[in-house]
Amino acid sequence: MPEVVVVGGGLAGCWAAVTAARAGLQVALVRRGPAATAVSSGALDLVPPGEATDPGGWLGRLAREVPDHPYVAGGVEPPAPGELEAEARRLAAELAGVGLRLRVALLRPAFVAAVTGQTRHAGVVLESIAAGDLHGAGRVAVAGIPGLLRVDSAAIAAAIAERSGDGPAARAVVLDPALPGVDESVAGDLDDATLARAVEASGGAEMLGEAIASALGGEAVDVVLLPAVLGLDDPDGVRARVESVAGVRVAELLSPPPSAPGWRLARAAEAMARRAGVEIVTGSVAGIRRAERRVVAVEAAGGDTLSCEVLVLATGKYLGGGLTGDRRPREPLLGLPLFTGGVAVDTLGPRDLVERTRFGPQPFLAAGVRTDAEGRPVDGFGAPVLDNLLACGALLAAVDTTLRGGGLGVATWTGARAGRAAARLRGVAAA
Numbered sequence: 173m174p175e176v177v178v179v180g181g182g183l184a185g186c187w188a189a190v191t192a193a194r195a196g197l198q199v200a201l202v203r204r205g206p207a208a209t210a211v212s213s214g215a216l217d218l219v220p221p222g223e224a225t226d227p228g229g230w231l232g233r234l235a236r237e238v239p240d241h242p243y244v245a246g247g248v249e250p251p252a253p254g255e256l257e258a259e260a261r262r263l264a265a266e267l268a269g270v271g272l273r274l275r276v277a278l279l280r281p282a283f284v285a286a287v288t289g290q291t292r293h294a295g296v297v298l299e300s301i302a303a304g305d306l307h308g309a310g311r312v313a314v315a316g317i318p319g320l321l322r323v324d325s326a327a328i329a330a331a332i333a334e335r336s337g338d339g340p341a342a343r344a345v346v347l348d349p350a351l352p353g354v355d356e357s358v359a360g361d362l363d364d365a366t367l368a369r370a371v372e373a374s375g376g377a378e379m380l381g382e383a384i385a386s387a388l389g390g391e392a393v394d395v396v397l398l399p400a401v402l403g404l405d406d407p408d409g410v411r412a413r414v415e416s417v418a419g420v421r422v423a424e425l426l427s428p429p430p431s432a433p434g435w436r437l438a439r440a441a442e443a444m445a446r447r448a449g450v451e452i453v454t455g456s457v458a459g460i461r462r463a464e465r466r467v468v469a470v471e472a473a474g475g476d477t478l479s480c481e482v483l484v485l486a487t488g489k490y491l492g493g494g495l496t497g498d499r500r501p502r503e504p505l506l507g508l509p510l511f512t513g514g515v516a517v518d519t520l521g522p523r524d525l526v527e528r529t530r531f532g533p534q535p536f537l538a539a540g541v542r543t544d545a546e547g548r549p550v551d552g553f554g555a556p557v558l559d560n561l562l563a564c565g566a567l568l569a570a571v572d573t574t575l576r577g578g579g580l581g582v583a584t585w586t587g588a589r590a591g592r593a594a595a596r597l598r599g600v601a602a603a
């Protein structure tokens with residue numbers, strides 16, 4: 173019997189599970205399928221992107237400006253930038269163990285571009301994207317691939333040149349690699365995943381490298397930015413293969429869904445959990461059994477039950493299924509109390525849940541579970557709802573990631589907090 177059951181297989185659940193397993197606990201993780209983690213862009217925002225150049229300043233204001241943010245929930249001091257960075261390095265080491273490299277530099281964030289043409293800072297980001305850091309890059313080429321219609325390399329190059337001020341000169345190049353496995357009949361209607369698989373296939377990276385060399389025609393550039401197509405499994409290995417033929421540094425752009433970087437992160441998170449000895453169970457949790465103030469088991473949709481001593485809920489928000497929303501957000505498994513902007517959702521009418529200012533945080537999207545300093549969900553009086561229940565990740569209140577970003581930072585920090593709290597509840601110490 174596992175001591176700890178984690179429900180949810182996004183970054184928060186996987187990181188909670190790894191943290192508890194590394195403390196020596198028996199951990200099982202039940203998850204229905206990929207959710208928000210799998211569509212994220214490739215950056216793991218420990219602080220919101222707009223605050224990335226001064227993380228200490230933002231963290232210092234947090235308790236005053238967003239008192240129920242998960243970093244300060246329960247009245248704790250916010251983490252120092254160095255503590256956030258140390259947690260990200262611990263995560264990066266585990267992910268590197270399953271082949272996914274992150275660049276962690278919270279105090280000197282990379283300045284990277286997205287396929288939308290936006291540029292932004294990222295303190296923690298996949299290495300395949302960080303390699304395109306525009307700091308200090310003099311000349312940049314943005315490569316488009318005919319058939320990948322959503323990537324307009326000319327528009328991206330123009331946006332980079334315009335937004336970077338005295339930054340790099342950027343120009344567009346069009347590649348036309350004949351990639352293995354890309355059927356001529358679909359070559360005009362490609363998607364990132366098909367291309368990524370074709371590029372990592374035998375000979376694919378080399379053909380992409382040749383296409384880059386030929387498109388540049390000997391022109392010297394510091395880096396070639398590509399859509400996120402450097403394979404689904406081993407972006408750094410594929411990148412090295414492309415570079416060895418192209419003779420120039422290549423990197424990927426941040427990518428909105430469908431996002432190969434998000435997909436890689438989700439797969440690697442699950443792989444790192446398996447590697448740490450976590451038992452992964454595929455299935456949907458339909459109910460949670462309790463006895464007085466304790467959770468005693470989770471019930472799977474098929475009727476199986478899994479007993480546990482500690483339960484970690486990492487079920488995400490609307491995308492993951494951790495919250496359902498009709499007229500009002502609801503936590504479906506335990507009916508946990510939900511809050512938004514420090515106010516109980518139950519006390520708000522449907523109109524109060526929508527902010528009419530387009531660029532204001534949306535109460536509906538920021539709704540979630542509030543916790544004490546240990547990560548235990550609390551009621552309106554701040555008292556834990558159950559003694560052995562912990563929550564982490566996007567399920568928590570106060571983060572409207574659509575506007576402010578910062579979702580994977582919350583998943584990392586609160587996932588670790590839940591894993592450590594689970595260890596304490598079992599009487600062992602965690603790293």
Ligand SMILES: Cc1cc2nc3c(=O)[nH]c(=O)nc-3n(C[C@H](O)[C@H](O)[C@H](O)COP(=O)(O)OP(=O)(O)OC[C@H]3O[C@@H](n4cnc5c(N)ncnc54)[C@H](O)[C@@H]3O)c2cc1C
Pocket residue numbers: 179180181182183184185202203204205206207208209210211212213214215216217218428429455456457458486487488489491492493494505564565566567573577578579580581583
């Ligand atoms: C389009 C998009 C782009 C984003 N880009 C960024 C970004 O660039 N940087 C950043 O920091 N953040 C980004 N975010 C936010 C970030 O992705 C999320 O905040 C984060 O991934 C949440 O992780 P999580 O583990 O809490 O939840 P999720 O990844 O949503 O995982 C929830 C898990 O719970 C499981 N689950 C739920 N209910 C049940 C049940 N009853 N039984 C079994 N399993 C269940 C789901 O199947 C899933 O495995 C983005 C979000 C979106 C939507």
